[in-house]
Amino acid sequence: MTRILAAACAALASALVAAPVLAQSPGAMQSAPDRFRNANAHAVEADWARAPVAEQEVVTKGSVNAHGQTLRYTATAGTLTIRDDAGMPTASLFFTAYTLDGQPVGRRPVTYLYNGGPGSPTIWLHMGSFGPVRILTDEPVVERPAPFRFGPNDMTLLDQTDLVFIDMVGAGYSRPLGETPGAAFWGVDQDADAFTRAIMRYTTKYSRWTSPKYIIGESYGTLRAGAVAYNLESQGMALNGVVLLSSIMNYGVRQPGFSSNYIGLFPTFAATAWYHNKVPNRPADVETHVQRAREFALGPYASALAKGSMISDAERASIARQMSELIGLSPEYIDQANLRVELSGFRKELLRDRRRTIGRLDMRYLGMDMDAAGGEPEEDPSSSAITGAYFSVFRDYVANTLNYKTNVEYRMSARGLPGFNWNWSHRPPVGGPQTTPNTAIDLATAMRRNPYLKVLALNGYYDAATPFFSTEFDMAQMMLEPEVRGNVAFTYYDGGHMMYTSREALEALHADLKGFYEQTVNGGAR
Known part of the structure; x- marks a missing residue:
């Protein structure tokens, strides 16, 4: 029973x-x-679909004809598992590495590259700039739908250095592991720590400790680069060079009530007015007009803004007139804006007579709004013009050329994910904690520790997201001694935030970076 x-x-x-x-x-x-x-x-x-704790690696071979030679390379698509100080795995970061065949690994330069956001995967640098393949964009126009123009990149940087493209946690194929929340990586210092660990992991796994080492960051990636450079120096990795592409290292200038952002944007407004033929007595080259704007911005304009409501009516009218001649807006509009022209207003107003708006990432791009009388643009045409091409091509390329197969979705951004609320606080190596980060302080500290470290800032004239004059300002505030100050250099291009989308700018970029690597690859010996 x-x-x-x-x-x-x-x-x-x-x-x-x-x-x-x-x-x-x-x-x-x-x-x-x-x-x-x-x-x-x-x-x-x-x-x-989970990111793997065990590191993945898929290896393929390729070649590209570039710079008068055939470059044969090994492509490795895979993941790097980073761990906390106790050895617990916390995140899996996706990377794609291109290494030139037949080279002594220990002496061959290696460069770690990443985009910004914060929240972006490193798809833009990977598919548009220095890798052996690229989206074949050129003029500032909307890319047509598929089939997209995609092929070998004869301006690849692979002739100078091996390349390692890394996605941030939460974007691309990179994911937190186990019980670690994504929010553990979504902040200035947390994110810099994750990239530091990933770079050190790759360096160890692939025996690159004796290689000349570089980092290239774009946009928010330049702010990350300042913190990562300091972190790496603090952990025994001496860098040869840091490349800042479309820089923003100091978010403090964007606080309301301060005039620094208006001053920083002004030469970019002037370059854009020159490009769209909105400047009276237009000089033959953009740099001449930009230099006039620089001098005005640092002199009469900065003085006028500092006076606030104490400025006289006569000086206010004079400043508005001079601004109008340089940036192409009417004195009446400038006066109504209290001499403080906002970026969104400029983008809407400059070509209002043509019923067109202009881009933010690249102010050469034109957009059309439903409401031509509105106060600000409905979108950024320089972003939407190329996004579809980049993500469509990459998804096909990574699966069918690099043969990296996964059920994990390639995320266009970490933004919008649960817990994604970026922590902007930062603890620099000197001074007190910051509520708005300025990692130029971190970079300057790394340069004082390693006086051979060279920094190259790459700037697009028509980039309003990270204006070149603001970069010049940030670098000038690093308070480097004269013997180290010369380690910082600037170059400028006829392009926007992603100046490499222009063929002409990409050629100039390669030439400038070739010189940079030749100067620094031997440890910066003079």
């Missing part, structure tokens, strides 16, 4: 496990999704 009862109970238990979960009462009846979650939780969890 006991055996029969036990068998019956076992059968009933088995049936209950196999059957859908039934409600206790009609009022508590569960929906089908609820029943699915409750009864099949383990099955669902087993089918989740």
Whole structure:
């Protein structure tokens, strides 16, 4: 009898496990999704697309004709597992590395590259700039839908250095691991720490400790670069060079009530007015007009803004007139803006007579709004013009050329994910904690520790997201001694935030970076 009862109970238990979960009462009846979650939780969890704790690696071979030679390379797509100080795995960072074949690994330069956001994967640098393949953009126009123009990049930087492109945690294929939340990486210092660990992990895994080492950051990636450079120096990795592409290292200048951002944007406004032929007595080259704007911005304009409401009517009218001649807006508009022209207003107003707006990342791009009379643009045409091409091509390239197969979705951004609320506080190596970060302080500290470290800032004239004059300002505030100050250099291009989308600018970029590597690859010896 006991055996029969036990068998019956076992059968009933088995049936209950196999059957859908039934409600206790009609009022508590569960929906089908609820029943699915409750009864099949383990099955669902087993089918989740998770980043691997064990590091992945897929190796392929390729070649590209560039700079008068055939460059044969090995492409490695995979993941780097970073761990906390106790050795616990915390995140899996996706990377793609290109290494030139037949070179001594220990002496061959290696460069770590990343985009910014914060929240962006490193798809823009990977597919648009220095890798052996690239989206073939040129003029500032909207890219047509598929088939996209994509092919070998004869301006690749692979002739100078091996290249390692890394995605931030939460973007691309990079993910937190185990119980570690994404928010543990979503902040200035947390993010810099993750990249520091990833770079050190790659350096160890692939035996690159004796290689000349560089980092290239774009946009927010330049702010990251300042902190990462200091972190690496503090952990025994001496860098040869840091490249800042479209820089923003100091967010403090953007606080309301300060005039620094208006001053920083002014020469970019002037360059843009020159490009769109909105300047009276237009000089033949943009640099001549930009230099006039620089001098005005640092002199009469800065003085006028500092006076605030104490400025006289006569000086206010004079400043508005001079601004109009340099940036192409009417004196009346400038006066109504209290001499403080906002970026969104400039983008809407400059070509209002043509019923066109202009871009933010690249002010050469034109947009059309539903409301031509509105006060600000509806979108950034320089972003939407190329996004589809980049993400479509990369998804095909990584799966079918690099042969990296995964069920993990390639995220266009970490923004919008649960817990993504960027922590902007920063603790620099000198001074007190910051609520708005300025990692130029970190970079300056790294340069004082390593006086051979060279820094190259690459700037687009038409970039309003990270204006070149603001970069000049940030670098000037690093308070480097004269013998180190010369380690910082600037170059300028006829392009925007991603100046490499222009063929002409990309050629100039390669020439400038070739010189930079030749100067620094031997440890910066003079």
